[in-house]
Amino acid sequence: MIDLRQRLADSLNKQLDLYGDGISSGHMEMLVDSLLSLPGIAIVELPDGSDVGQGWTQFKNVVVGPGGDIRDEGSAYPPVQHNAATARSHAAALLAAANKAEQSDA
Numbered sequence: 001m002i003d004l005r006q007r008l009a010d011s012l013n014k015q016l017d018l019y020g021d022g023i024s025s026g027h028m029e030m031l032v033d034s035l036l037s038l039p040g041i042a043i044v045e046l047p048d049g050s051d052v053g054q055g056w057t058q059f060k061n062v063v064v065g066p067g068g069d070i071r072d073e074g075s076a077y078p079p080v081q082h083n084a085a086t087a088r089s090h091a092a093a094l095l096a097a098a099n100k101a102e103q104s105d106a
Contacts, residue, residue, distance in 0.1 A: 004043070004044075004045045005032055005036070007045075008032045008035065008036075008043070009025075009028045009029070009031075009032050012028065012031060012032070013028055042092075042095045042096075042099070044095070061073040061074040062074075065081075068083075068084070069081050069082070069083065070082045070083070070084065070087045
């Protein structure tokens with residue numbers, strides 16, 4: 001599997017290569033480093049749930065219900081439900097907390 005940095009570089013190179021002669025790897029590394037270091041922005045690779053049907057088992061049992069609701073069936077009873085917007089907000093809050101925890105450990 002290609003790592004996230006390489007996937008970003010490949011995608012950006014395809015989008016930004018206006019003349020078809022490629023962008024130097026040094027410039028691409030600087031661009032990817034700049035994107036990954038933006039304060040308040042997280043670029044993450046999403047887990048693939050296709051191998052487990054509708055769910056993602058890496059974090060309890062997160063599933064998409066028939067109506068498009070997102071349920072975390074492993075953290076509480078009854079399951080915590082989100083719509084897409086609140087799920088993104090919840091995920092962003094968890095990422096921000098993880099970032100702060102890592103910074104305080106340094």
